[in-house]
Structure formats: C-alpha cells, structure tokens
Amino acid sequence: xxxxxxxxxxxxxxxxxxxxxGPIDDAARLEDLGIDSLAVIExxxxxxxxxxxxxxxxxxxxxxxxxxxxxVFHRGRENDCR
Amino acid sequence: xTVARPRHAAIVGYGVASPLxxxxxxxxLGLATEGRTRACPVEFPILEHSQFFGCPVxxxxxxxxxxxxxxxxxxxxxxxxxxxxxxxxxxxxxxERDRCSVVVGIGYGAAAFAEEQFLALHSRGIRAVSPATIPxxxxxxxxxxxxxxxxxxxxxITVAAACAAGAMALGEALWLIxxxxxxxxxxxxxxxxxxxxxxxxxxxxxALSKKHDDPTRSSRPFDRDxxxxxxxxxxxxxxxxxxxxxxxSIGYLMGYGSNSDAHHIVRPLxxxxxxxxxxxxxxHDAGLSPGExxxxxxxxxxxxxxxxxxxxxxxxxxxxxxxxVTATKGAMGHLIGAAGAVEAIASMICCNSGSVPPIxxxxxxxxxxxxxxxxxxxxxxxxPAISNSFAFGGHNATLVLAPAGWL
Numbered sequence: 001x002x003x004x005x006x007x008x009x010x011x012x013x014x015x016x017x018x019x020x021x022g023p024i025d026d027a028a029r030l031e032d033l034g035i036d037s038l039a040v041i042e043x044x045x046x047x048x049x050x051x052x053x054x055x056x057x058x059x060x061x062x063x064x065x066x067x068x069x070x071x072v073f074h075r076g077r078e079n080d081c082r
Numbered sequence: 083x084t085v086a087r088p089r090h091a092a093i094v095g096y097g098v099a100s101p102l103x104x105x106x107x108x109x110x111l112g113l114a115t116e117g118r119t120r121a122c123p124v125e126f127p128i129l130e131h132s133q134f135f136g137c138p139v140x141x142x143x144x145x146x147x148x149x150x151x152x153x154x155x156x157x158x159x160x161x162x163x164x165x166x167x168x169x170x171x172x173x174x175x176x177x178e179r180d181r182c183s184v185v186v187g188i189g190y191g192a193a194a195f196a197e198e199q200f201l202a203l204h205s206r207g208i209r210a211v212s213p214a215t216i217p218x219x220x221x222x223x224x225x226x227x228x229x230x231x232x233x234x235x236x237x238x239i240t241v242a243a244a245c246a247a248g249a250m251a252l253g254e255a256l257w258l259i260x261x262x263x264x265x266x267x268x269x270x271x272x273x274x275x276x277x278x279x280x281x282x283x284x285x286x287x288x289a290l291s292k293k294h295d296d297p298t299r300s301s302r303p304f305d306r307d308x309x310x311x312x313x314x315x316x317x318x319x320x321x322x323x324x325x326x327x328x329x330x331s332i333g334y335l336m337g338y339g340s341n342s343d344a345h346h347i348v349r350p351l352x353x354x355x356x357x358x359x360x361x362x363x364x365x366h367d368a369g370l371s372p373g374e375x376x377x378x379x380x381x382x383x384x385x386x387x388x389x390x391x392x393x394x395x396x397x398x399x400x401x402x403x404x405x406x407v408t409a410t411k412g413a414m415g416h417l418i419g420a421a422g423a424v425e426a427i428a429s430m431i432c433c434n435s436g437s438v439p440p441i442x443x444x445x446x447x448x449x450x451x452x453x454x455x456x457x458x459x460x461x462x463x464x465x466p467a468i469s470n471s472f473a474f475g476g477h478n479a480t481l482v483l484a485p486a487g488w489l
C-alpha cells in the first residue's frame with residue numbers, strides 16, 4: 001500500500017493545473033475536463049515531484065480518461081517499487 | 083467601385099496597467115499630479131541585494147480577475163496585457179467578431195517566465211521545464227491570449243519594435259481600419275521586464291539611470307542632469323473603431339508616421355533627422371500642418387542622446403509655433419513595448435483635459451534643448467497632439483491623436 005493514494009495526488013495536480021473542482025469520475029474524458037496535452041505533462045511534472053514517479057509522454061499514449069491517467073501513474077509507482 | 087474610407091479612426095475605450103495606477107481614474111490623476119519618478123528599489127530573491135531600481139506597476143491584482151490555474155500559465159506581461167485590454171473593452175457594444183482584430187506591440191516578451199525556465203533547466207534538468215514555455219514565451223503569445231479571451235477572429239498581429247512597438251501597434255491598427263480589413267482593433271503594447279536576467283541586459287547597455295541614491299529623481303527628460311532611462315513595466319490598450327460604429331468616441335487616432343534611421347542599432351541620427359522626418363510623415367498622414375498641433379508628448383527617455391536629438395527634431399518641425407512639450411517617462415519610467423501605447427493614451431487624455439502635466443524632475447533644462455518643455459501644468463489649445471516613440475534599432479513612430487468631438 002502507498003501512504004498517499006495515487007488518485008488523490010493526481011486529482012490535486014489537476015486542480016493546480018486546470019482549476020477543476022468537485023469530484024471527478026474515473027470515466028470523465030480529459031477533453032471534457034478541459035485538459036490538453038500540455039496540461040497532462042504539467043500534471044506529470046507535479047506528480048513526479050510528489051511521488052517520485054518518472055514517466056514519459058509515451059506512457060500516456062492513448063490515455064483519454066481521468067481513471068486511465070491515474071492508472072498510468074499507479075503502474076509507474078508499482079514498477080518503481082519492484 | 084471604390085469606397086471612400088475615412089483616414090481617421092475613433093478611440094472608443096482605453097485601459098492601462100501602469101506605475102501611475104491601473105484604473106482610468108488613478109492613471110489620469112497620477113498623470114496630472116506626479117512630479118517625481120514613481121521608482122523604488124526592486125528586489126529579487128535570487129540576488130543577494132538589490133542592484134536595480136525601477137517603476138513597478140501598481141494596482142493590478144491578477145487574482146481579482148483570473149483563477150489561480152490561469153495565472154500559473156501566464157507571464158506577467160500577459161497578466162498586465164489582459165488587465166489593460168479588459169478595461170479598454172469594458173462597457174462597449176459588441177462588433178461582429180470576424181471584423182475585430184488585435185495588434186500588440188512588444189519589446190522583449192515573457193522575461194520572468196522564461197527566466198524561471200532557464201533556472202529550472204540549469205538547476206534541475208529538462209524534466210523541470212514547463213511544457214507551457216513555448217506557448218508563453220513566443221512573441222505572439224499576448225496577441226494570441228487576447229484574441230482567445232475576447233473571441234476576436236480577425237488578424238492578430240504582433241509588432242516587435244523595442245521602445246516604438248506600442249506606438250507602431252496603434253499605427254498599424256489604424257491601417258487595418260483604413261484598409262477596411264477590420265471594424266474594430268484592440269491595439270496597444272505590453273512589456274514586463276522586471277526579471278534579473280533581462281534587467282542585467284539593459285544595465286549592460288549603460289542606458290539606465292544610475293541615480294540609486296534617490297530613484298524618485300532618476301528619470302528627468304530634457305533635464306541637464308539626466309543620466310539614463312528608468313525601467314518601468316506596463317500595458318496600454320485602446321479600442322479603435324471604424325468611424326460610424328455605435329460607441330461614443332473618447333478621442334481619435336488621426337495619423338501615423340513611421341520610418342527608420344537606417345544608421346545605428348542604439349544611437350539616434352545626429353540632429354534627430356529620422357525623428358524629424360517621422361513627425362513630418364505623421365502630420366502629413368493626418369492632414370495637419372504644424373500650426374494645428376496643440377502639444378507634443380515626447381519620447382523623452384531621459385538619456386543624454388535621445389533627448390537632445392528629439393528636441394532638435396521637434397524644433398525643426400515646429401519651430402516658430404508655440405507648442406508645449408511634455409514627457410511622461412519622467413513620472414512613470416520607460417515602459418518599453420508598452421510606452422508608445424500608454425503615452426498615446428496620455429496624449430489623448432491631455433487633449434481632452436485641456437492641459438499637459440509638467441515633466442517630472444525637470445529642474446534645469448539642458449542648455450542644448452531649445453523647445454518649450456513643460457515645467458508646470460500648462461493649458462493647451464483644444465487641438466490634436468503628437469506622441470513620439472523612437473527605438474533601439476532606429477525605428478521611429480509618431481502618432482497624431484485628437485480630442486473627443488474633434489471630427
């Protein structure tokens with residue numbers, strides 16, 4: 001178990017980058033949330049700093065929903081732990 | 083069939099972010115009453131002690147108008163530009179958006195944002211560099227932000243011409259109206275260069291005042307003891323409309339002259355020949371003779387070379403005509419890309435008020451200056467005015483402004 005949930009860290013980063021508020025459904029599409037390709041990278045920078053997960057733009061290829069973004073970071077954390 | 087188009091354009095709104103204040107009321111009050119330079123030491127956390135003084139913008143809180151995540155992705159130049167542009171457009175009727183344009187003058191660009199990224203790269207590596215850097219530091223970024231913010235779908239043009247950029251933006255906007263390419267143009271200038279790297283670049287040109295002991299007396303256009311300009315920051319925008327749209331005019335942009343010294347990258351032509359020709363071009367463009375001008379808002383940087391060259395040029399064009407000359411850089415410093423726009427706005431305000439303010443810190447007129455520089459508030463005739471801007475690069479621009487009700 002991670003001490004801090006990946007979902008919460010990604011959610012906070014999205015708040016900072018995109019000014020979102022309220023709960024975000026896992027199925028919510030990034031496009032509908034106003035999250036563009038630059039914002040995804042900015043979110044990545046913040047998450048990288050807070051969780052120490054290093055990911056590349058390639059890791060986000062085809063990612064279209066909030067849940068999928070969280071899953072990418074989550075996998076990144078698991079890989080780091082091995 | 084040719085369509086006759088008016089030579090002039092109506093000014094229907096203005097907004098500023100300036101060291102004299104960032105609402106119309108504060109700006110107009112500061113313009114009329116400030117007798118010293120609004121300068122102070124400027125501190126940077128990365129430098130041990132302040133090596134700079136300048137004129138910061140007062141009265142802008144970006145969080146008043148923008149959400150934190152919007153501020154995060156912008157440079158200070160964007161924030162000041164949006165502030166002034168929003169005020170310029172406040173309360174105006176809407177015009178078909180395909181017929182609305184943006185012209186932005188810029189001297190340098192997003193200095194502070196770029197500096198943060200340089201620092202990030204050098205200290206923490208490429209992964210620390212914001213992906214929003216290019217969209218923010220590209221020179222057209224402010225024009226793009228404004229066209230998006232207001233939904234203006236006509237051409238969005240950026241004029242890069244150092245200290246003449248703001249004036250050239252208004253001039254080129256006049257041509258968009260004249261040529262029938264736009265019915266409304268949001269035109270102005272922006273620069274926010276209070277960032278240590280860019281500031282040190284300016285310092286090394288030896289063009290900045292060294293009066294650290296009393297910054298409030300540092301900028302003194304046409305004064306004997308002037309020693310350089312004082313770096314300000316700011317933004318100024320006007321809304322120019324084709325004459326005949328529904329909004330009431332608060333003034334007019336009548337003419338525009340621009341030429342190049344084609345001589346030296348920083349030094350003006352001796353005797354101000356380029357400046358003189360530029361003023362003549364502007365008067366001709368406006369259809370005015372020198373005797374029909376009521377005052378001059380000089381470029382007046384407070385540098386040794388500019389002020390004598392400009393004074394010679396003004397004397398050559400207007401010699402024999404009683405003509406008060408003011409220079410607002412004494413009070414607010416040099417706003418670089420914003421200067422020409424903010425000073426054109428100041429000229430229009432003076433035209434409407436019937437007086438020009440004294441030049442700040444003008445204690446002893448340079449004996450080489452033979453023009454009627456304003457040492458106290460001066461009443462002026464209700465006539466058009468000219469506003470000069472001359473830039474590094476040898477770019478010259480003169481605007482001709484007229485008071486409300488002139489046409």
